[in-house]
Amino acid sequence: MKIFTRTAQSSAVSGQIGFLTTDTNELAGQSFTDRHQSLGTVTTRDNLILVGIGKKEKVTLETLRNAAGQAAREANKEQWTQAEIFLPNLFSPQEEANAITEGALLGTYEFDRYKAKKKTQTLQELILLTSENVTQSIKKGEVYANATILARDLANEPPNLLRPSTLAEFVVSHFEHTDAEVKVYAGDQLIEEQMVGVLTVGKGSVNKPRFLEIHYVSDPTKPLIALVGKGITFDTGGISLKSGRDISDMRLDMAGAAAVIGAIDALVAAKVDCNVIGFIAAAENIPDAGSMLPGELIQYPNGVSVQVANTDAEGRLVLADALIRAMNRNAVFTVDIATLTGAAAAALGTKYAAVFGTDPLVATLQEAGANTGDELWRMPLVEEYNEQLRSNYADLSNIGKGKGGAITAALFLQHFVKPEAKWAHIDMAGPMEAESTSGYRPAGATGFGVRVLAEAVQQLTNM
Numbered sequence: 004m005k006i007f008t009r010t011a012q013s014s015a016v017s018g019q020i021g022f023l024t025t026d027t028n029e030l031a032g033q034s035f036t037d038r039h040q041s042l043g044t045v046t047t048r049d050n051l052i053l054v055g056i057g058k059k060e061k062v063t064l065e066t067l068r069n070a071a072g073q074a075a076r077e078a079n080k081e082q083w084t085q086a087e088i089f090l091p092n093l094f095s096p097q098e099e100a101n102a103i104t105e106g107a108l109l110g111t112y113e114f115d116r117y118k119a120k121k122k123t124q125t126l127q128e129l130i131l132l133t134s135e136n137v138t139q140s141i142k143k144g145e146v147y148a149n150a151t152i153l154a155r156d157l158a159n160e161p162p163n164l165l166r167p168s169t170l171a172e173f174v175v176s177h178f179e180h181t182d183a184e185v186k187v188y189a190g191d192q193l194i195e196e197q198m199v200g201v202l203t204v205g206k207g208s209v210n211k212p213r214f215l216e217i218h219y220v221s222d223p224t225k226p227l228i229a230l231v232g233k234g235i236t237f238d239t240g241g242i243s244l245k246s247g248r249d250i251s252d253m254r255l256d257m258a259g260a261a262a263v264i265g266a267i268d269a270l271v272a273a274k275v276d277c278n279v280i281g282f283i284a285a286a287e288n289i290p291d292a293g294s295m296l297p298g299e300l301i302q303y304p305n306g307v308s309v310q311v312a313n314t315d316a317e318g319r320l321v322l323a324d325a326l327i328r329a330m331n332r333n334a335v336f337t338v339d340i341a342t343l344t345g346a347a348a349a350a351l352g353t354k355y356a357a358v359f360g361t362d363p364l365v366a367t368l369q370e371a372g373a374n375t376g377d378e379l380w381r382m383p384l385v386e387e388y389n390e391q392l393r394s395n396y397a398d399l400s401n402i403g404k405g406k407g408g409a410i411t412a413a414l415f416l417q418h419f420v421k422p423e424a425k426w427a428h429i430d431m432a433g434p435m436e437a438e439s440t441s442g443y444r445p446a447g448a449t450g451f452g453v454r455v456l457a458e459a460v461q462q463l464t465n466m
Contacts, residue, residue: 004075004111006104006129006141009087016130017083018050020074022067022091024059052077052086062093065376067102069442072110076440078126079111085128100137103129104144105151105376109450110443112152114159146272147375147457151450153177154258154265158435158448162237162254166210167285170236170257174215174264174283181271182221188214196328197304198284200320203311205286207241207294212286214324217267222276225464229334230267230456231325233318233341234260234285241288241295241314255448256318258435259341260285262452269457277464282328284321288314300397303327307418310397318343319415320401326419326426336364336463339416340429340452346408347382348433355380356434356451359413360427363466368427368459377455379429382409389414429455 012019054070056062071088078086090099107129115121131137157165157173165173171187178185189211193202198214205212215234235256239245245253263281270277288295299311301320305327309320318341329337338360347357356372358365358379365381372379391403391411399418403411413428420426434451437444 004108004124004126004129006107006131006145008131008133008137010132010134012087012132016085016087018052018078018081018086020052020054020078020086020088022054022056022070022089024062024091025055025057056091059093062091064094064098064102067091067099068106068109068376071103071106072443075107075111075126075129079122079124082123082125084125085130086126087130087132090131090133096133096135097137097140100131100133101140101144103131104141105148106443108145108148109151110445112155112445114156114447143273146269147454150265150269150272150457151453153268154261154450154453155448157261157264158255158258158450160254165236165254165257167205167213167234167236167287168210170234170260170285171213171215174217177268178217178271183217183219183267183271186216186218198324199301199303200322200324201284201286203295203299203301204235204288204317204320207291208287208289210287215281215283215285217264217281217283219267219271219277219279221274223278225276225278226335226466227332228277228279228460228463229329229332229337230263230279230281231322231329231337231339232260232263232281232283233257233322233339233343234283235318235321236285236287238288238315238317239290241317242290242297243314244290245315252436255435256342257285258448259339259431259452261448261450262340262431262456265450265453266456266460269453270460275461275464277460279460280332280334282325284325286321288317303419305330305419307399308397309399309401310394312394312400313402316402316412319412322416323419326416330419330421330424335425337420337424337426338364338368338429338456338459340431340456342432342435343430344409344412344432347430350409351380351433353433353437354378356429356431357382357409358427358429359384359410361425364425364427364463367462367466368429368455371458371462372455375454375458377451377453379455382413384413384417385410
């Protein structure tokens with residue numbers, strides 16, 4: 004879909020899109036009557052999609068993203084090829100153009116590459132009616148949307164088609180002709196690099212693990228920022244097998260890795276001056292005669308030993324490898340992101356991801372999340388809960404013995420971070436997937452994390 008601006012309305016377009024607040028009856032300076040309440044055709048003009056956005060004082064940019072996504076899908080249903088869209092004039096034209104661009108592109112996303120019958124995407128042009136210069140805002144919206152779509156595609160990919168090896172091959176190919184460089188570790192290289200967590204988790208699968216580094220260093224004078232993603236391409240739980248429900252969504256257990264890949268894609272596409280390295284720990288957690296066993300001991304190269312109490316708490320084991328590596332590279336800021344615990348999803352639902360860590364990093368991430376729609380809720384690192392991670396024969400157990408599972412998972416990761424490090428952990432288990440289509444999030448992987456990470460990197464780079 005091509006998105007651009009025009010100063011005046013044209014009779015040549017298929018239709019028009021507008022937003023209506025419930026406490027006024029105004030649309031772009033004109034008065035309209037809504038025939039179908041929140042979404043529908045307006046009686047005073049044919050071919051007008053009108054989206055209700057609630058009370059004016061409660062409208063946010065996220066409201067506009069959702070409304071734009073809903074409207075763009077409706078335009079496709081009506082088989083429009085072109086649509087003009089009225090800006091609601093509730094924020095700056097630049098902010099509105101950015102939000103509408105993201106919402107329209109993300110709202111019309113379909114993961115249908117394996118379907119014989121695909122939905123027709125008829126809407127080819129979206130024209131924003133404004134006399135203001137919003138070109139850069141549209142461009143930023145396109146970059147963020149395309150990067151989020153990349154992450155959605157990766158996370159939605161069926162697990163028999165996205166193994167650790169094929170994920171690595173994709174990343175190498177994707178960044179091949181860009182300013183980013185990718186290095187892949189496999190086999191004996193993982194042993195040489197002491198990637199003990201990845202090796203332990205992945206040893207039960209015939210599809211062997213990989214560890215990826217994605218370097219984007221457009222300005223080496225900027226502070227080094229490490230982005231760490233959990234890349235479990237499928238999680239059965241291992242020997243501690245998941246049971247009692249449909250676990251096909253565990254293909255999304257690499258959504259943290261997808262977020263890191265997407266964020267770096269956005270930074271590269273926008274040619275942001277920064278110094279970023281992405282670490283992706285990719286493995287399958289599969290039961291087999293040679294699988295990781297409950298009770299197994301892992302000795303990490305930073306001196307910390309871990310007892311595997313439950314093989315379904317594997318994500319933190321592979322993240323530990325990547326965090327140690329980030330510390331060894333002397334990253335100024337380190338952010339890890341993972342679909343780590345059901346406890347985070349139970350606490351916060353699907354709107355917010357949990358964030359733990361230190362300021363000013365966490366505050367910067369929360370601000371970036373509020374600006375982009377990838378929202379974060381700060382959770383405490385309760386030091387006393389470390390007692391739950393005690394083991395009789397190792398420094399740590401990989402699961403806590405009590406409640407507060409999201410907190411104990413974050414505390415576990417903290418043992419692989421230097422005390423003075425500026426570090427944050429994002430647990431995105433809740434917002435990783437939309438169960439049904441709403442706003443600009445069609446059912447399936449949401450691509451959560453891409454925009455907040457890309458936005459935060461730009462803020463942190465200039466701190």
